[in-house]
Amino acid sequence: MAVETDVLDELRRLRTRIPKLAGSLAATVDGLVLAHDVPETEPEGLAALTAAALGVAYRMADAAARGEFRELLVRGSQGYIATYAAGTTAVLTLLADDRVNVGRLHLEGRRSGARIAELVDTHSGPGGGRHADRLTTRETPAPAPDPARPIGTLPVRTPQRPVHRPRPRPGG
Numbered sequence: 001m002a003v004e005t006d007v008l009d010e011l012r013r014l015r016t017r018i019p020k021l022a023g024s025l026a027a028t029v030d031g032l033v034l035a036h037d038v039p040e041t042e043p044e045g046l047a048a049l050t051a052a053a054l055g056v057a058y059r060m061a062d063a064a065a066r067g068e069f070r071e072l073l074v075r076g077s078q079g080y081i082a083t084y085a086a087g088t089t090a091v092l093t094l095l096a097d098d099r100v101n102v103g104r105l106h107l108e109g110r111r112s113g114a115r116i117a118e119l120v121d122t123h124s125g126p127g128g129g130r131h132a133d134r135l136t137t138r139e140t141p142a143p144a145p146d147p148a149r150p151i152g153t154l155p156v157r158t159p160q161r162p163v164h165r166p167r168p169r170p171g172g
Contacts, residue, residue: 011024020101024072025047025095027051079100090120
């Protein structure tokens with residue numbers, strides 16, 4: 001059985017376990033759809049946006065010295081979008097109605113994320129995604145925050161001179 005079929009089965013079971021779940025999507029950290037159950041939503045676009053949000057979430061967790069990314073929750077006026085790490089190569093995104101039990105959403109989303117990680121790692125082997133060089137918290141504890149680096153600071157780029165010389169403008 002292909003990984004997509006196994007992951008789709010997990011997404012369908014997830015829908016039965018969470019009342020008010022509107023859709024679910026499993027994708028690679030690079031934004032490629034593995035499986036989806038998202039009616040009225042373009043899965044490729046949602047996977048690409050999930051990958052972009054994942055990149056920002058990794059940087060936020062790192063900048064705030066909060067360890068490795070685990071999950072992201074967005075609340076809109078009509079519901080929730082929850083994203084959970086599914087190993088180092090995949091991510092699970094859930095769309096839920098506004099009246100969903102958020103605790104249940106987190107509980108089941110975390111469980112399904114772990115199950116999808118197992119399925120993906122079994123079929124493709126661990127590592128290989130954009131963030132595969134990052135070790136998960138199960139492999140090593142997060143490093144202690146550097147006391148010299150204030151929370152939220154990012155490396156500063158030094159402006160560089162252009163490699164080419166600007167062309168002179170006529171008449172000026």
